[in-house]
Amino acid sequence: MDFVTEAFEPAFMQRALLGSLLAVVATSLVGTWVVLRGLAFLGDALAHGVIPGIAVALLWGFNPLIGAFVAAIVMSGLVTFVSNRTVMRDDTAIGLLFVGMLSLGVVIVSRAGSFATDVTSILFGDALGVSDADIRNQFIAAAFVAICTVLLYRPFLALTFNEIKAETLGMRPKLAQAALLALLALSIVVSFQTIGTLLVFGLVVAPPATAALLVSRVTMIMLVSMLLGALAVFAGLLLSFHYGTAGGATIAGLSVLEFFLVLFGRSVTNFLKAPR
Numbered sequence: 116m117d118f119v120t121e122a123f124e125p126a127f128m129q130r131a132l133l134g135s136l137l138a139v140v141a142t143s144l145v146g147t148w149v150v151l152r153g154l155a156f157l158g159d160a161l162a163h164g165v166i167p168g169i170a171v172a173l174l175w176g177f178n179p180l181i182g183a184f185v186a187a188i189v190m191s192g193l194v195t196f197v198s199n200r201t202v203m204r205d206d207t208a209i210g211l212l213f214v215g216m217l218s219l220g221v222v223i224v225s226r227a228g229s230f231a232t233d234v235t236s237i238l239f240g241d242a243l244g245v246s247d248a249d250i251r252n253q254f255i256a257a258a259f260v261a262i263c264t265v266l267l268y269r270p271f272l273a274l275t276f277n278e279i280k281a282e283t284l285g286m287r288p289k290l291a292q293a294a295l296l297a298l299l300a301l302s303i304v305v306s307f308q309t310i311g312t313l314l315v316f317g318l319v320v321a322p323p324a325t326a327a328l329l330v331s332r333v334t335m336i337m338l339v340s341m342l343l344g345a346l347a348v349f350a351g352l353l354l355s356f357h358y359g360t361a362g363g364a365t366i367a368g369l370s371v372l373e374f375f376l377v378l379f380g381r382s383v384t385n386f387l388k389a390p391r
Contacts, residue, residue, distance in 0.1 A: 122356040127245075131352055134245035135366060137253040138306035138318060139344035141260045145302045146323040147337045148295055151275045155320050157194070160213040161296075162303050162316045164190035166220025174223060180252060180304055187300030190216055191293075256305035260298055264337075267294055272333060317367030318344060325374040328381055343373050 123129055149158045168186025172179040194208050264271075270291040299319070306315045326339035351366035 118357070119353065122353050128352065128356060130245045130247065130250060131362060132348065134250050134253055135348040135352065136345055137250065137257045138302075138315075139322070139341055139348055140257040141253070141302035142306055142315070142318040143322055143340035143344055144260050144264045144337055145295070145299045146319040147326075147333060147340060148271055148275060149299060149319055150323040150327055151333070151336075152295075154299075157209055157296075158299060158303075158319050159316045160194075160209045160216075161187050161190060161300055162319070163213055163220075164216040165300070165304060167216055167223055168220075170220045170223035183304040184300060186216070187304060188297065191296045191300060253305045256301055260302055263294070263298055267291065271295060275333075315367075317370045318347075321367070321370035321374050322347070325370075325377050328374070328377050344370065347373060 123132060146158075149155060165183040165186045168182035168184070168189075169179045170182075171186075172182030190212055193212055270287070274288045274291045274295070302319065303315050306318060322340040322344040323336060325343050326336040330336055330339055347366050347369040351369050352362060354360055354369075355362040355365050
């Protein structure tokens with residue numbers, strides 16, 4: 116018991132835990148749709164696409180959240196623009212912008228005097244450096260994502276399973292797609308302080324993907340994803356505190372480990388149940 120209480124006694128660890136749990140709420144809600152719609156590559160690209168916005172914010176001295184969100188929206192628009200104006204598949208446009216935005220971000224950060232520190236903070240986050248202001252912003256964003264998920268549940272559901280039927284029912288699938296991308300961008304933006312842009316994708320995809328192995332209903336996937344994400348956060352911060360590992364990387368790594376443990380468990384169970 117002392118192993119747990121000792122770790123979460125410091126105020127900075129309590130803020131890290133709360134901030135990470137809020138990140139899990141936002142990423143689980145949006146990540147469920149990302150996993151079900153097969154948008155993992157786009158989600159990964161968006162996680163890297165925010166880097167130029169964060170870099171400009173750090174260089175010019177304004178709120179990184181604003182810069183990151185603007186960069187994410189710009190990248191979403193560019194993906195749509197390239198896809199609509201060329202015969203290329205979406206994954207080609209996403210791949211090009213993935214590399215382009217990442218390169219641009221690193222070039223911008225390289226103009227700063229604290230290049231190594233800034234790049235490390237942007238890419239890998241600083242879970243133990245979460246402030247009260249960060250938590251407040253994350254709470255507002257998580258609440259906004261939750262409200263939008265409830266209000267747009269039917270359009271998102273129709274878009275996920277039958278886009279043509281969604282259009283015939285007047286649900287405007289293209290508008291729903293834009294709203295989903297905006298929520299994905301928001302969840303990434305408010306989570307990068309805790310987990311970093313390089314690793315936030317782990318929270319967006321791993322817990323929902325693991326939950327999808329265990330349950331089938333969309334709402335249950337969201338809830339189970341939150342529980343799995345919270346478990347990864349709790350265990351990750353414990354390991355980080357006691358063994359000096361990077362907090363964000365440990366959380367993301369445990370999220371992925373959960374997936375493979377559940378997958379292995381399911382494979383063993385199916386093998387044992389198979390008729391001989």
